[in-house]
Amino acid sequence: SAIQHALIQWYHQHQRVLPWRQPSVRRSAESMTHGQDSNTMAYAVWISEVMCQQTQISVVTDYFERWIAKWPTVQALAAAQLSDVHQAWAGLGYYSRATRLHEAAQYIVNQLDGSFPTVARLIFCWPPGVGPYTASAVASIVFAKRVGVVDGNVNRVLSRLGGIAVPLTQDAAKKWMWRQADTLADHAAPGQINQAMMELGALICTPKSPQCHACPLAEHC
DNA sequence: ATCCGGCCGG
């Protein structure tokens, strides 16, 4: 669709440079087999997504780089001491998530043979601590699964884009958002679409004084 | 002082 095309174009030009989008995340992986390549990316994306859930990106970047330097693979994280994991997490808050990250790494290594699930939203096959958002993010960004993601940014972009007419209950609104996101992500590059929506919400379609003049979707909104 | 956020437990 025109919206998908506009998103892809805009994202290609305006995405921020972030460590988990860098070749360095892939570089070590690209010399490996295809399976390990994806899996290394999945690990990095997973960690970055969980960190970004609770903390601003500007703060996350340092934490992320230290984390990856310390534990470059899911196997390394699984083998870490929980106390060290908490130490690396210090300042981020929600310590239970660091605990779950550690538990999840052990689950992936021990129960899933070190391979991340490639499916989205089947949360029973993802480790505890990974919900619909994170599962869909990894599945779409790393494994090119055609599923949408809905976070605070996407919520806002979709609300404005769709101009919700009927007052919906929370539950109905939520379902509507995920449905819209899934439709948008039905594209050859679902991860680009999803990241474009989130980036748009972060940079242009901001909560107050959105920069509609710079928005690639302005004519559809 | 208040709000914000994915996920989980109740």
Added chain:
DNA sequence: CCGGCCGGAT
């Protein structure tokens, strides 16, 4: 379907 988790930003 609501409230708690924790720190940061406003």
